[in-house]
C-alpha cells in the first residue's frame with residue numbers, strides 16, 4: 001500500500017484523476033500480452049517530462065520502484081508489476097510535437113500510438129517503417145522499449161534503425177537527451193542504442209526523435225501458397241540466396257491460415273500447408289522485374305502464386321497477417337508466443353525444428369514468421385487451467401529456444417526478454433557478457449528502481 | 459454467478475492482445491485501461507473468478523461502456539466485448555438490483571407508457587422551464603435540453619390505427635418506439651408518408667409499448683421480457699395481417715430483430731413465436747430499398763449536400779449500411795458526401811450521455827468535427843437517439859447543419 005502522503009503528493013503532481021490506487025484500476029494495469037499478472041501499488045499517468053521528473057524524485061525519496069508502461073501489449077511480461085512498484089503509464093503523453101518532412105524527422109511523446117503517428121505521416125506522404133503487428137495499439141515508447149520489429153523490417157530494419165535521439169529521465173531524476181534530430185549526432189557513446197531495447201530498465205523515455213521516410217511510389221503484394229510449410233521455408237532461403245530483398249516476407253502455416261480466415265475472410269486457402277506474403281516496393285519501373293524473379297522462384301515449389309490486384313485485396317491479406325496472434329484463442333484459450341530468430345539461411349532448419357518439437361512434446365504449435373528476418377513466432381496453444389498441459393508447454397518452449405541457439409540464433413528477435421525469456425539468457429550469453437549487462441544497469445540505476453527484475457536479476 | 463458462468467469461455471478467450479484499443483472510443487478519449495474492452499473483460503473475469511467483489515469502480519467500468527460493439531468487430535479472437543458487458547450488467551442486477559440512476563430515471567419510466575409520456579414531457583417541458591431560470595444552463599451534461607423536442611400529443615394519439623391507400627401492394631405494421639412517439643412525432647409522420655406513397659397500408663397498433671432495450675441494456679431482463687412479450691403478442695396475435703413489423707429506430711429494430719431471441723433463449727416453448735416475430739422485423743431503409751421506391755415521384759428544387767451517420771445499432775446491430783445511402787441518393791439534387799468514420803458511435807449510447815457525460819461529450823464533439831469537414835447542409839441518420847444527440851452537439855458547436863431521419867428527407871421530397 002502506498003502511504004497517504006505519497007498518494008497525495010502524486011495527485012499534486014499529475015492531478016487527482018491520473019492516480020489510481022483502487023483495486024479495480026490496479027487490476028487493469030496488472031497484465032500485458034502474456035499470461036502473467038501482478039498488482040502494482042499504484043498507477044500514475046504523467047503528461048509532461050516535468051511531471052515524470054517529480055514522480056521519479058518522489059519515488060526515490062520513498063524507495064519505491066517504477067514500472068514503465070505503454071499500451072501493455074508486450075509479449076514478454078515486461079510491464080508486469082512484480083516487486084512493490086508503481087506503474088508509470090505513458091498513455092497520456094500523446095503529443096506529436098513536430099513532423100519535419102524536409103529533414104525527415106518527427107518528434108513525438110512516448111504515448112503516441114504507432115498507428116496514430118502513421119496516419120499523420122501519411123497525410124504528408126511519409127511513414128515510420130517499424131510497424132509491429134500490434135501497431136494499432138502499441139505506443140512508440142513501447143516500440144522503443146522492446147526495439148520492436150514488424151513485417152517491413154526485412155528491407156527497412158527495426159525500431160533501433162529509426163530512432164535518432166531520445167529524451168530520457170534517468171533513475172536519479174535527471175533529464176538527458178541522447179542523439180538528436182541530426183542523422184549523425186552521437187559524438188560520444190551511443191546512448192540512444194543502449195536505451196532502445198532496454199525494456200525500461202535504464203531510463204524513462206519522454207520524447208522520441210524518430211526518423212521518417214517518404215512513402216514508396218509503388219508496391220506489389222504477392223501471395224504464394226504451399227502444400228507444406230517446409231516448401232515455403234525453402235522459397236524464403238531461395239529468395240535470400242537470389243539477392244533480392246523484398247519489403248516483406250511473412251509466413252503463416254495452416255493453423256494460422258484458418259484462425260485468421262475466421263476473422264478476416266481474405267480468401268486464403270484453408271487447406272494449404274502455408275502461405276508466404278511477399279511485398280516489394282520502390283519505383284514503379286522496378287516492380288515488374290522484381291515480381292518476375294520472385295514469381296519464378298516461388299513457382300518452382302509453390303502450388304499457387306498470386307499477385308494482389310486491388311488495394312482491397314492487399315488490405316485483406318494484411319488484415320490476416322496482422323491479426324495472427326490475436327486470432328489463435330479461437331482454437332485454445334491460452335498461447336505462448338515464442339520469438340526465436342535464426343540466421344536467414346538456417347530458416348528451413350528452424351521450421352523443421354519447430355515441427356519436430358511439436359511432435360515430440362505432443363503440443364499444438366502454429367507458426368507465423370517474419371521469414372525474411374529469420375524471426376519465427378511459434379505459438380504454442382494450450383489451456384492455462386490444465387496444469388499438466390502447462391508443464392508440457394514450458395518444456396516444449398524451452399526446447400524451441402535451445403533449438404534456435406543451436407542454429408546460431410537467439411531466443412528473442414523482437415519481443416524482448418522481460419520476465420518470460422529471462423531464464424534462457426544465460427544459455428545465450430557468456431558469463432562475461434552477462435556481467436557487462438549488469439554493470440551497465442548498475443551504472444544507470446544503482447538502486448535497481450526502474451523495471452526491477454526484468455531482463456535479468458541484478 | 460450463473461450469468462457469468464455462461465459467458466466464461468468467451469471471457470477466457472480474450473488473450474489481452476489490445477486489438478480493441480483503437481476500436482474503443484471510451485479508451486481513446488481517456489487512455490484508461492478500465493475504459494477499454496480488454497480491461498472491462500479482465501474485470502468481469504475477475505468477478506467471475508471470485509477475485510473481485512463488484513464495487514463502485516467496477517460498476518463505472520461496466521456502465522460506461524457504449525455497447526457500440528466496435529470492439530467485437532476489431533477482435534480477431536471473436537470476443538464480443540459488448541455482449542460480455544451486457545452479461546456483467548445482468549449479473550450486477552441479479553446481485554444487487556439495478557444502479558440507482560438507471561432505476562429512477564429511465565428504466566422505470568420507460569417500462570410504463572403512462573410514466574413514459576410524463577418523463578419525456580418533464581424532460582423537454584418542465585425541465586426546460588426550470589432551466590430557463592438558470593442562466594447559461596442550456597446543456598445538462600452535454601444534452602441540449604433547451605432544444606429537446608417533445609410531441610404536443612403522442613404520435614399514437616394523433617393517428618388512426620389503420621391507414622389505407624388506394625391500391626395497396628403491401629401491409630406494414632409500424633412499431634413506432636418511444637422516441638418517435640413522444641419526441642420526434644414528425645419523423646413518425648414522415649415514415650407513414652413514405653410508406654403510403656409507396657402503396658403500403660399501415661397498421662399502427664395503439665397499445666404498443668417500449669421495446670425493452672433500455673431495461674435489457676442495464677440488466678433488467680424481467681421488465682424487458684414483459685415488454686417484449688407484449689410487443690410480440692400484439693403484432694402476431696392482434697394484427698396478424700401485418701406482413702412485416704417495421705421500425706424507423708435502429709435501436710428498437712435491432713432489439714426486436716436480434717435481442718428478443720437472446721432474451722427468450724431460456725423459454726423454449728415461447729421461442730418459436732419469437733423467431734416468427736423476429737423474421738418479420740425490418741428497419742425502415744432496409745424495407746424501402748427492398749420494395750423499391752418510385753424515384754419519379756421524388757422532387758427537390760434546391761441542391762443540398764447530405765452526409766449520413768451510421769447508428770451503432772444500424773451498422774453493427776442490423777448490419778444495414780448501403781440502403782439508407784441509396785435512398786438518400788435517389789432524391790434529386792442531393793449531393794452525397796461520406797464523412798470520416800461515419801460508422802463510429804455518436805456518444806449518445808443510451809444513458810451514457812447522462813451519466814458519463816464527459817466521455818460522451820468528447821465523442822460527440824469528434825463526430826461534429828467530422829460532420830463539419832464534409833461541408834454538408836444536412837445530416838441524415840436512422841436512429842432518433844442519434845438525431846437528438848447530433849443536433850445537440852452541432853448546436854453546441856455553433857454549427858448550422860440540420861439533422862434529419864432518412865424518412866424525413868424522403869417525405870419532404872414528395873409533393874403532397
Ligand SMILES: Cc1cc2nc3c(=O)[nH]c(=O)nc-3n(C[C@H](O)[C@H](O)[C@H](O)COP(=O)(O)OP(=O)(O)OC[C@H]3O[C@@H](n4cnc5c(N)ncnc54)[C@H](O)[C@@H]3O)c2cc1C
Pocket residue numbers: 032033067068069070071072073074075078079090110131132133134137138139140141142143144145146147148149150151198199200201203204205206325326414415451474475476
Ligand atoms: C497481437 C500482437 C502482435 C504483435 N506484433 C509484434 C510485431 O510484429 N513485432 C514486435 O516487435 N512486437 C510485436 N508485439 C509485441 C508488442 O506489441 C511490442 O513489443 C510493442 O512495441 C509494445 O508496445 P506497448 O506500447 O504495448 O509497450 P508495453 O508493452 O507497455 O511496454 C513494452 C516495454 O517497454 C517499456 N516501456 C514502455 N514505455 C516506455 C517509456 N516511455 N520509457 C521507457 N520504457 C518504456 C516497458 O517497461 C516494457 O518493458 C505484438 C503483440 C501483440 C499482442
Ligand code: SF4
Pocket residue numbers: 326471472473474475476477478479495496499529532533534535536537539
Ligand atoms: S477483446 Fe479481443 S481484441 Fe480486445 S484484448 Fe481481448 S482478445 Fe484482444
Ligand code: SF4
Pocket residue numbers: 481482483484485493494495498522523524525526527528529530539540543
Ligand atoms: S462496446 Fe464500444 S465502448 Fe463498450 S468496450 Fe466495446 S468498443 Fe468499448
